Amino acid sequence: MESIIIKTPEQIEGIRRSSRLAAQALDFISDYVKAGVTTAYLDQLIDDFIARNGAVAATKGYNGFPKSCCISPNEVVCHGIPSEAIVLKEGDILNVDVTTILDGYYGDTSRMFAVGEISAVARKLIEVTRHSLTLGIQQVRPGNYFGNIGFVINRYVRANGFSVVYEFCGHGVGVRFHEPPQVDHAARRNSGEIMRPGMIFTIEPMINEGRPSTVVDKKDGWTARTADARLSAQFEHTVLVTPTGFEVLSDSQNEYLIT
Ligand code: MF3
Ligand code: CO
Numbered sequence: 001m002e003s004i005i006i007k008t009p010e011q012i013e014g015i016r017r018s019s020r021l022a023a024q025a026l027d028f029i030s031d032y033v034k035a036g037v038t039t040a041y042l043d044q045l046i047d048d049f050i051a052r053n054g055a056v057a058a059t060k061g062y063n064g065f066p067k068s069c070c071i072s073p074n075e076v077v078c079h080g081i082p083s084e085a086i087v088l089k090e091g092d093i094l095n096v097d098v099t100t101i102l103d104g105y106y107g108d109t110s111r112m113f114a115v116g117e118i119s120a121v122a123r124k125l126i127e128v129t130r131h132s133l134t135l136g137i138q139q140v141r142p143g144n145y146f147g148n149i150g151f152v153i154n155r156y157v158r159a160n161g162f163s164v165v166y167e168f169c170g171h172g173v174g175v176r177f178h179e180p181p182q183v184d185h186a187a188r189r190n191s192g193e194i195m196r197p198g199m200i201f202t203i204e205p206m207i208n209e210g211r212p213s214t215v216v217d218k219k220d221g222w223t224a225r226t227a228d229a230r231l232s233a234q235f236e237h238t239v240l241v242t243p244t245g246f247e248v249l250s251d252s253q254n255e256y257l258i259t
């Protein structure tokens, strides 16, 4: 098995800058998420923002993916393709997932947005998903097992009556889009590989209102939806293992203290 890359200080700084830019693209887009706009319009704004900042979108052309970000509304779990045909409406929730390449380094982050007033269950799903990512991040420190990330996420999500998607995972990131290891969001305690300083990976739990299983759209080959057509939410950060804990590299809002 290919081993997990330990990044050099120079690589860490490059990935930090790229991750921050991806997060700033999400900060930037928030003012434009409104009823009546298409997801293709949001994608175009993100593409322009990334280009203005000297980077490119990693998703464009990645295994044939046609757009500069993934936009996944409501029952779409992940990999939604921005489209002129998808018009946002009051009550929608959506994940926007941006991966940048800046000076050759990859940063990957996503978060949820709401269009106007949303239902109580949609609000709860978003808050449980956001907190599950925080719990996962708090497991990041040298010597801990990767499996403990998925262990705490799954335990918390199930206690709140929702389910963890097991068909898509987090991943090492930084010098390529997807590196080892695979970061599972539901896992056994003390399973998997051990975290070491200089490792960089994403944690990106996808949490479903109902059943965990997903179905990929047969026509476009990308859009993953909940099999039961109920809601799904996701947050994603790019995280560095520091000598004493973690640094969230895609934290543009200073939400997380560096440990
Ligand atoms: N950004 C996604 C992730 O978190 C991957 C998108 S791949 C694409 O891993 F091809 F769908 F864009
Ligand atoms: Co990712």
Ligand code: CO
Pocket: 097, 098, 099, 108, 109, 110, 236
């Ligand atoms: Co992503």
